[in-house]
Amino acid sequence: MSPLRITVWNEFRHERTNEKVIQIYPKGIHEALAAPLREAGGFEVATATLDEPEHGLSDARLDATDVLLWWSHMANREVSDERARQVVDRVWKGMGLVVLHSGLLGKPFKLLMGTSGELKWREAHERELLWVTKPGHPVAEGLGDHFSIEAEEMYGEPFDVPEPEATVFISSFPGGEVFRSGCCWTRGAGKIFYFRPGHETYPTYYDKNVQRVIRNAVRWAAPAYRAQPVWGNCKAGWLDR
Amino acid sequence: MSPLRITVWNEFRHERTNEKVIQIYPKGIHEALAAPLREAGGFEVATATLDEPEHGLSDARLDATDVLLWWSHMANREVSDERARQVVDRVWKGMGLVVLHSGLLGKPFKLLMGTSGELKWREAHERELLWVTKPGHPVAEGLGDHFSIEAEEMYGEPFDVPEPEATVFISSFPGGEVFRSGCCWTRGAGKIFYFRPGHETYPTYYDKNVQRVIRNAVRWAAPAYRAQPVWGNCKAGWLDR
Amino acid sequence: MSPLRITVWNEFRHERTNEKVIQIYPKGIHEALAAPLREAGGFEVATATLDEPEHGLSDARLDATDVLLWWSHMANREVSDERARQVVDRVWKGMGLVVLHSGLLGKPFKLLMGTSGELKWREAHERELLWVTKPGHPVAEGLGDHFSIEAEEMYGEPFDVPEPEATVFISSFPGGEVFRSGCCWTRGAGKIFYFRPGHETYPTYYDKNVQRVIRNAVRWAAPAYRAQPVWGNCKAGWLDR
Amino acid sequence: MSPLRITVWNEFRHERTNEKVIQIYPKGIHEALAAPLREAGGFEVATATLDEPEHGLSDARLDATDVLLWWSHMANREVSDERARQVVDRVWKGMGLVVLHSGLLGKPFKLLMGTSGELKWREAHERELLWVTKPGHPVAEGLGDHFSIEAEEMYGEPFDVPEPEATVFISSFPGGEVFRSGCCWTRGAGKIFYFRPGHETYPTYYDKNVQRVIRNAVRWAAPAYRAQPVWGNCKAGWLDR
Numbered sequence A, B, C, D: 001m002s003p004l005r006i007t008v009w010n011e012f013r014h015e016r017t018n019e020k021v022i023q024i025y026p027k028g029i030h031e032a033l034a035a036p037l038r039e040a041g042g043f044e045v046a047t048a049t050l051d052e053p054e055h056g057l058s059d060a061r062l063d064a065t066d067v068l069l070w071w072s073h074m075a076n077r078e079v080s081d082e083r084a085r086q087v088v089d090r091v092w093k094g095m096g097l098v099v100l101h102s103g104l105l106g107k108p109f110k111l112l113m114g115t116s117g118e119l120k121w122r123e124a125h126e127r128e129l130l131w132v133t134k135p136g137h138p139v140a141e142g143l144g145d146h147f148s149i150e151a152e153e154m155y156g157e158p159f160d161v162p163e164p165e166a167t168v169f170i171s172s173f174p175g176g177e178v179f180r181s182g183c184c185w186t187r188g189a190g191k192i193f194y195f196r197p198g199h200e201t202y203p204t205y206y207d208k209n210v211q212r213v214i215r216n217a218v219r220w221a222a223p224a225y226r227a228q229p230v231w232g233n234c235k236a237g238w239l240d241r
Helices: A019-024 A029-040 A059-063 A081-092 A101-105 A107-113 A208-221 B019-024 B029-040 B059-063 B081-092 B101-105 B107-113 B208-221 C019-024 C029-040 C059-063 C081-092 C101-105 C107-113 C208-221 D019-024 D029-040 D059-063 D081-092 D101-105 D107-113 D208-221
Strands: A004-010 A043-049 A067-071 A096-100 A120-132 A146-156 A166-172 A178-187 A190-195 B004-010 B043-049 B067-071 B096-100 B120-132 B146-156 B166-172 B178-187 B190-195 C004-010 C043-049 C067-071 C096-100 C120-132 C146-156 C166-172 C178-187 C190-195 D004-010 D043-049 D067-071 D096-100 D120-132 D146-156 D166-172 D178-187 D190-195
Touching: A004 A029, A004 A208, A029 A043, A029 A067, A029 A208, A059 A081, A067 A081, A067 A101, A067 A208, A081 A096, A081 A107, A081 A178, A081 A190, A096 A101, A096 A107, A096 A208, A101 A107, A107 A178, A107 A190, A120 A178, A146 A178, A146 A208, A166 B166, A166 B178, A178 B166, A190 A208, B004 B029, B004 B208, B029 B043, B029 B067, B029 B208, B059 B081, B067 B081, B067 B101, B067 B208, B081 B096, B081 B107, B081 B178, B081 B190, B096 B101, B096 B107, B096 B208, B101 B107, B101 B190, B107 B178, B107 B190, B120 B178, B146 B178, B146 B208, B190 B208, C004 C029, C004 C208, C029 C043, C029 C067, C029 C208, C059 C081, C067 C081, C067 C101, C067 C208, C081 C096, C081 C107, C081 C178, C081 C190, C096 C101, C096 C107, C096 C208, C101 C107, C107 C178, C107 C190, C120 C178, C146 C178, C146 C208, C166 D166, C166 D178, C178 D166, C190 C208, D004 D029, D004 D208, D029 D043, D029 D067, D029 D208, D059 D081, D067 D081, D067 D101, D067 D208, D081 D096, D081 D107, D081 D178, D081 D190, D096 D101, D096 D107, D096 D208, D101 D107, D101 D190, D107 D178, D107 D190, D120 D178, D146 D178, D146 D208, D190 D208
Parallel strands: A004 A043, A004 A067, A067 A096, A096 A190, B004 B043, B004 B067, B067 B096, B096 B190, C004 C043, C004 C067, C067 C096, C096 C190, D004 D043, D004 D067, D067 D096, D096 D190
Antiparallel strands: A120 A146, A120 A166, A166 A178, A178 A190, B120 B146, B120 B166, B166 B178, B178 B190, C120 C146, C120 C166, C166 C178, C178 C190, D120 D146, D120 D166, D166 D178, D178 D190
């Protein structure tokens, strides 16, 4: 089996402007995400960031990507409509997409869901508990019945997304809030996984359970094969062929 | 519009044997559930209990029921297979079913879901927070973004059910657990709503928010009309008619 | 119950340029759709068309609409992004949307689905058979197990949409093709129904079964109530309140 | 990767009593299903039939099965409730289940769906056209936009099942009928695929496309891993640990 071609896309702004974030992710969140995938083996991992030409998401790069990881936050609006549209197009053709944390308000995720992606949130250094709601789902492989993260931003329901095709995790926070923190959808030939954790001011992407979920998700989202749907004007009916 | 014909079914055992439960529900949980529906108007409300002949669920009674409420717990196995099967059959034909609390391990719900209905639980007098995850859904009408119940039994994920068609509430408990506490499914022509609260040792069914959810659910689950599917041997193809 | 406020939106181009279409729909498809709803009672019906200011879809008009019917075809791209976005926004807030025939390639439907809406098609004057796949669903009320339309454009699978929440009709055509011709989705608080029939060169919208489906769909898609989700920064956790 | 352990279960009655069927499947449908899987490699294939002790489905056999294929028809009622229940139990624990043709009225499928499995049918030697409705889905790998079978029994909608999680094929027949002929569901940790073709009086299971679908389905339904859900009384809350 040839290795899965992963592109880790990151906005890469907080990590160049905010001292606290720089300390946690000195090379950027994308490198923190890429490293454990490279170690795991079976993946060919590239990175791309907002301020590169075409945001690092040229057509050629997207065409050479089996699964795209997406982290974005403060600059969601700076992603060009054209590049967002090309990401969406590649998902329709089978590219997997794993959207992390605040990437839910990024253009590709919102375009693919057809919803606002809205939610409640609070930055208060809270413990997150993630419960596995679908034991046996590939994204939950290797986890117990739950895992916890010592400190995170809170996200709360209602999470404005279409009803998930599979809900793999639900989180709770000390304030009592809950959030569907691991959700699956399909759009065209492409699989999409949303995973909640990863606020930039916490070292979440060094957490072993978080890394495992992301690795599982990348494998789950990989296309089975390249589909070539037949659409458009279809002159002869089947019976006349 | 003629009134909806509701049958409130209750096991009615705890309320005859357990002093604490007798004090809370002296006439039985079924009467506590029936009273606010009667007051609301628009419903014709009957009750039925396990120890009546045919569990109070004769074919005639089921045929005269638009929506069945179901509460059961300690005697789930004493419900006859035949009566459970007739409940299922009526759901397929369009009867709505609102399953409450421990009724998730009752025969009709398990037969309709095709899953075990399993879950975590703990009796520890805990506060339940119910978050509305689907604002705009008819079952959530009249509620704010959440409501709370002072003391309840805890239920925790994983809740072994097919992915809900709509998830209307998710609960959290002080222990940190979460539970999909309001869920919708369809089986045949019938609509099914599961609603978590209502352990027998707490006065949950006197709570105004809980009563509102149940009233909403009953209206939502009511059949639009009586469908008469055509099945079986169909000698002539359409083109030969 | 106050009447449902319906806005019938139509591109209204074919009916001013194509002789054949002018003969069938001399006042436009919107008037042919509006007339039977007006007759049915219980609806307050307005119409709007592409070439009106703001396409007849001003914020005020959308705010006064419970359910929007949408027919579009040759000028899908002329709908402004801003007006399409406002339609989507109102659906998220609870406005129902019934999309007809080639409206599946219109901006609002594609934005709400997150898919391409692509399909096969053929204009060859073919009989359409619509089978009811979900007896008991409100949109199928009053129909038998199928109905037929003497001549229509063919649409064929794959229909590039997210898996429907409910599939109410599947069509077959003499060429052997099939199409999911009646499908339901939810986005935010809004309900969406797609209904296939209605090519402009056939008198489909005078068909009694087609009119019934549209009437049923409009009632089904109407909002239960106006939801007001709470989102955004949520300073205090529930437990601190 | 160790080979997938497949058990092909067959009623094996028609092939011992009906001359026509004996000629087509002299060793039984199970052997016709097993042979191409054995040839394909990567599978360890066993067979089991109704009239063996415990129907060939002892606990030990089920425990050693990753994916079970199921063909049944005339003797659906002769399958013991206990063995059917054990099949269901293993699906909940992760065993894949591929149900073929008339197996939709068999006990395991009906128990897992929670519906009647009812449908229209006609034995009239009709051509079946199967359209791929979900290009990119693993079960459709290697197929074009459709394939056909020269002669089959007709099945027609409404097919009484819960809305599929993915609809991979829809068939049409010369009589104009349609049927969702390839559908996916999940129950507990187990994946279920229903595939329509395979009436006993036609040589359908020798068809290369049909064999490919079954091979794809078996791979798709295989468990990712053995989940061990934690359920039951959970004395301490997470926060007290």
